[in-house]
Amino acid sequence: MSQTPENGATLDWPAKYNEVPKEVFEREDLWPLELEKIFYGDEWHPIVHQSEIPNIGDYKAAELGEMPIFAVRGQDNQIRIFQNACTHRGTTLVTKSSGNKTEFECPYHRWLFSPEGDLVGCPNSREFTPDFDKKNFSLPTFRTEEYNGLYFITMSDTVAPLREYLGEEFYEPLGRILGGDGRLKFVGYQKVHYDCNWKAYCDNDGYHAPLLHLAFKMLNWQGGKGVQNVSENGHLSFESELKIPDDITALKDASILDFKGTETSTGSIVQMQFPLTVYSKHMDMLNIRYAFPKGPKGIEVHYAYFTHEDDDDEMIQHRIRQSSNLLGPCGLISMEDASIFSRIDKGNKTPGNAIFQKGVKSEFQLDLQVGQNDESGNLPRWEHYRKLMGFKRAES
Amino acid sequence: MSEIEANVIFSIENLNRDYICALDKLDMNKWLACFNKQGTYTLISNENESNGLPIGFMLDDCYERLQDRVTQVVDIQEDSTEHYQTRHMTQLTNITDLGDNKYKADFNFTVFYTQDLIEQTSILGAGRYEDIILVENGKVSFIQRKAVLDTNVLPRYVPYPI
Numbered sequence: 001m002s003q004t005p006e007n008g009a010t011l012d013w014p015a016k017y018n019e020v021p022k023e024v025f026e027r028e029d030l031w032p033l034e035l036e037k038i039f040y041g042d043e044w045h046p047i048v049h050q051s052e053i054p055n056i057g058d059y060k061a062a063e064l065g066e067m068p069i070f071a072v073r074g075q076d077n078q079i080r081i082f083q084n085a086c087t088h089r090g091t092t093l094v095t096k097s098s099g100n101k102t103e104f105e106c107p108y109h110r111w112l113f114s115p116e117g118d119l120v121g122c123p124n125s126r127e128f129t130p131d132f133d134k135k136n137f138s139l140p141t142f143r144t145e146e147y148n149g150l151y152f153i154t155m156s157d158t159v160a161p162l163r164e165y166l167g168e169e170f171y172e173p174l175g176r177i178l179g180g181d182g183r184l185k186f187v188g189y190q191k192v193h194y195d196c197n198w199k200a201y202c203d204n205d206g207y208h209a210p211l212l213h214l215a216f217k218m219l220n221w222q223g224g225k226g227v228q229n230v231s232e233n234g235h236l237s238f239e240s241e242l243k244i245p246d247d248i249t250a251l252k253d254a255s256i257l258d259f260k261g262t263e264t265s266t267g268s269i270v271q272m273q274f275p276l277t278v279y280s281k282h283m284d285m286l287n288i289r290y291a292f293p294k295g296p297k298g299i300e301v302h303y304a305y306f307t308h309e310d311d312d313d314e315m316i317q318h319r320i321r322q323s324s325n326l327l328g329p330c331g332l333i334s335m336e337d338a339s340i341f342s343r344i345d346k347g348n349k350t351p352g353n354a355i356f357q358k359g360v361k362s363e364f365q366l367d368l369q370v371g372q373n374d375e376s377g378n379l380p381r382w383e384h385y386r387k388l389m390g391f392k393r394a395e396s
Numbered sequence: 397m398s399e400i401e402a403n404v405i406f407s408i409e410n411l412n413r414d415y416i417c418a419l420d421k422l423d424m425n426k427w428l429a430c431f432n433k434q435g436t437y438t439l440i441s442n443e444n445e446s447n448g449l450p451i452g453f454m455l456d457d458c459y460e461r462l463q464d465r466v467t468q469v470v471d472i473q474e475d476s477t478e479h480y481q482t483r484h485m486t487q488l489t490n491i492t493d494l495g496d497n498k499y500k501a502d503f504n505f506t507v508f509y510t511q512d513l514i515e516q517t518s519i520l521g522a523g524r525y526e527d528i529i530l531v532e533n534g535k536v537s538f539i540q541r542k543a544v545l546d547t548n549v550l551p552r553y554v555p556y557p558i
């Protein structure tokens with residue numbers, strides 16, 4: 001296919017930094033440009049935690065933008081991430097979301113790949129082009145970095161190394177969500193499709209939590225001390241103390257809200273990595289939310305949950321029942337977020353701009369100093385998005 | 397199923413009917429009434445279940461959790477939810493006698509949903525119930541209802557049990 005996508009999309013951005021044009025959620029012609037500038041551009045994307053594929057030959061399928069990929073643990077115990085396409089004519093090699101294989105055989109013409117990505121067999125190769133060499137047909141991989149067992153990839157040769165890209169204020173708390181040392185055990189996914197543009201999914205803010213989530217109010221949770229750190233390239237990191245009241249009368253079984261661990265936070269860490277990954281540690285729940293846009297409309301979110309290798313049985317059970325009941329598409333303290341993703345996406349079919357207020361000190365200036373309950377922390381990510389997409393801001 | 401007495405089959409079908417009618421009418425107290433004091437309810441993807449991964453979408457592992465599920469649906473999340481009407485279609489596929497008036501029962505299910513304002517009908521999920529049922533003194537109740545979803549990716553957020 002020699003045709004290049006229609007990438008000349010333009011959009012007039014408002015002069016005020018606290019306004020986002022609603023059409024940005026609706027315009028289907030933005031998607032090819034978002035793929036090029038963001039998903040295939042200078043950003044890092046988390047794909048798999050080592051504990052999701054703990055045994056040799058374990059693999060997990062995923063997507064980067066629209067590209068099918070898979071992660072696999074090789075015979076040498078190394079994790080590699082490949083394009084999920086045979087290097088002959090492009091048939092996908094993996095057709096399940098996860099599994100275990102010691103070799104990856106393409107059914108079409110039986111080319112055979114090792115879990116390390118080498119082409120180890122191809123029938124009738126004597127009749128191939130004269131200079132055919134198996135070595136040139138290994139599975140293409142990506143620039144990859146690992147942090148506490150979490151593997152990130154990028155298609156960029158120029159983006160900064162992961163640590164620098166995330167920034168210290170993001171990198172350090174993320175390490176604590178990943179158990180402090182990455183010695184996690186994977187305990188399952190909750191997968192869901194949300195009927196919204198990917199940018200509506202990741203525009204959740206610091207303002208809403210005590211207002212939207214009635215559970216917070218009913219349970220009499222106090223907003224403890226906290227911070228929100230934001231970076232110029234659009235990452236957000238919240239950390240706040242959780243004070244869970246001793247007598248919770250709204251629930252018959254308040255043990256679901258117990259906060260047993262003290263090791264890696266004082267209650268709550270929520271992080272949003274540009275463009276669209278959320279990491280969280282609420283109470284004893286360790287959670288990575290891998291997200292996969294399905295084109296300009298619809299996003300699939302895989303909430304992945306973990307325990308720690310040092311947990312005793314009681315702690316494991318506690319983390320499992322807390323994670324299963326509090327977070328995700330059915331969760332007591334998070335289902336409302338899902339309802340907002342879908343409702344805000346519908347509402348943004350109206351004309352005009354979405355307006356941010358809480359924490360905005362000046363409409364004509366970007367501010368990186370934000371309070372924990374401000375929605376202005378989302379504005380640097382919108383500015384980062386605008387610049388990547390090349391949209392011109394109107395004169396003030 | 398031939399060795400199972402007809403009145404036991406009848407009781408088990410009745411309990412399932414009460415359960416799905418309670419949900420289709422969104423009468424959470426009638427839903428709760430289908431469980432006894434040992435009762436548990438689980439909603440889990442087949443992907444997790446078949447890989448031995450314990451995380452569920454809902455995991456009500458004691459009677460108090462079942463009561464809290466009612467509170468969550470009725471009092472806590474009612475105002476933000478985009479409501480939908482469900483129709484649960486079920487089919488009994490197996491009954492095994494476990495002794496002590498307990499039976500293991502399996503049903504297949506399909507749940508249709510019609511969301512307010514969209515008003516078109518789609519499938520929320522398909523899967524199977526794995527039940528443990530107590531049939532005692534003319535009373536029938538769930539010790540366990542486990543809904544295992546073939547639909548590993550939910551089509552939307554799901555506030556109500558299935």
Ligand code: FES
Binds near residue numbers: 107
């Ligand atoms: S496409 Fe894979 S072997 Fe030909």
Ligand SMILES: [Fe+2]
Binds near residue numbers: 204213
């Ligand atoms: Fe929220």
